[in-house]
Amino acid sequence: MNSLKHNQAVDELNSSDPAVRVKALRFIKNNIIGNKTKKDLYIQLNVIPKLVKFLKSKDTVDSQVQIQAAIVLGSFAYGGEENVTEIAKHDAIKPLLECISLQNDPRLIEAAARALKAIYKCPTADKNDIFADHHLRDLITLLNPDSLHPKTDRERIASVHTAELAATIIARCCDTNEQQIQIASAGAFPALVKLLTCGFSKAQEAALDALAYLCRENPEFGKAIVETKSETSDSPVKIMLNLIQDKSSTMRLIAAKCLTHLSRANAIGEYSNDITLIVLPTLVKLLDEKGPVREEAPHVLAYLIRDNEELQKAACDSDAVPKLADFVTHVVDQESSYYDPVGDGDKLKENALMALAAISSLTDDGRKLVVEAKIIPHIVAAMSHRSYGIRAAACQCTRSLSRSINILRTSLVDAGVATPLFKLLSDESTDVQATACATLCNLVLDFSPMKKTIMELGGIEKLVELVRSPDNTLRLNAIWALKNLVYQAESDVKEAVMKVLTYQTMENLISDQEIVEVQEQALNLLRNLACTKPIVSLLRCCSLITT
Secondary structure, X not given: OOOHHHHHHHHHOOOOOHHHHHHHHHHHHHHHOOOHHHXXXXXXXXXXHHHHHHHHOOOOOOHHHHHHHHHHHHHHHOOOHHHHHHHHHOOOHHHHHHHOOOOOOHHHHXXXXXXXXXXXXXXXXXOHHHHOOOHHHHHHHHXXXXXXXXOOHHHHHHHHHHHHHHHHHHHOOOOOHHHHHHHHHOOHHHHHHHHOOOOOHHHHHHXXXXXXXXXXXXXXXXXXXXXXXXXXXXXHHHHHHHHOOOOOHHXXXXXXXXXXXXXXXXOOHHHHHHHHHHHHHHHHHHOOOOHHXXXXXXXXXXXXXXXXXXHHHHHHHOOHHHHHHHHHHXXXXXXXXXXXXXXXXXXHHHHHHHHHHHHOOOOHHHHHHHHHOOOXXXXXXXXXXXXXXXXXXXXXXXXXXXXXXXXXXXXXHHOOOHHHHHHHHHOOOHHHHHHHHHHHHHHOOOOOOOHHHHHHOOXXXXXXXXXXXXXXXXXXXXXXXHHHHOOOOOHHHHHHHHHHHOHHHHHHHHOOOOOHHHHHHHHHHHHHHHOOOOOOOHHHHHHHHOO
């Protein structure tokens, strides 16, 4: 690659002439858009610190230079997680947040907001700066397009687009309950509900997405959103039910997602029929779409029907299983792309497996349909997939299926699930280990034909090793599996467990300070050891219980 002209463009950023700087920035921008190689080159030429310096020097740098610098930073951020890390390393986030102040040129506000949207798409991006100083307040203000005082139709469209960007940023900063509280306290609900009726589909989609994340697993905020008054006097839920019938598949998906989160937050109990008759069928139909919509629809469907037997039966009746099974068997594996406009095959397969796990978690009808779809061999094969998400989802699917004794003794045995599942207890991902361990709980019960295989593979030693894990979930699942392993077991099995586990470890588990469920399962393990054919005396049991 001839890098002379690129070196020259970077050198021209040092010019005192704003016109020269703008020309160089536009040259860089045009070269790096959609070109990872050129982005890497300019990062190596150390251009990012120069861009950050322009944003920090508000009083001495031409506004056009700042606008172009923000645009270029945004383009770098769309290059992947490594680029976002590089941007953060040079402290670019704070200057970008300063640029969204209403005191600045609306074009600079939009460019900075676009860059922040790209940065916060990265799951590892530090979001603490959003909640410092006045930045959150500025974002909430930008949700109102009138805050930028547009005078022409073109300015009006630009201000609505800025509101869309602000809503998207907010949606990506709701990871914790504390973040939800801070955003809600800043007045997000009325502004986002108002944006639902703005008439611009992309802004409405962004508002729905933000509301969905603000009420996720949060009943209090779910009810607050439902009770927020709109400018049209319609309730937010009715607005969402209208939007779920939109011609845009993206709009239908995000409206379904928001209603799903409200339903899971127990905020719209009076709309239960609409959830069953409108939201669920919409999600199943979206499985026929292409790209990112099809990719996310199974994920939302899985969340909607989880722990709800009635909705799982409705999903079975809607022919969701054959569609999801087709994704597992026929979607071509691909390396995941950070920003892939046509979707991610690996993510689609993972989400499909999670949806199948949800459908078959509580009902025999769901499990029967999964077996009839002839995908159990594909589920077992997915346990060796390069994607840890797919491996974990395959375990979760197996866990749901293993709740049927008949399937456990036939289909799962025939597919040879024990060995690949056992290997996942040593997976590089703690999440996969924990899910595999939870799945193993059903496979080590006394009536399971796979119990002997797992023990011969070294199951006792491995589970005892995991009992000592610093990860709470993994530790809990491991002791749960040991509890099931010794339930109504012969004395030699109990002796083998205690030989590896030791009394001291048992005492430590019973007095575990991290999580009370570990103590509970440790006591259950002790009970199962003592019952039927005990290897420990009742006196010893009593001393352990009172330790």
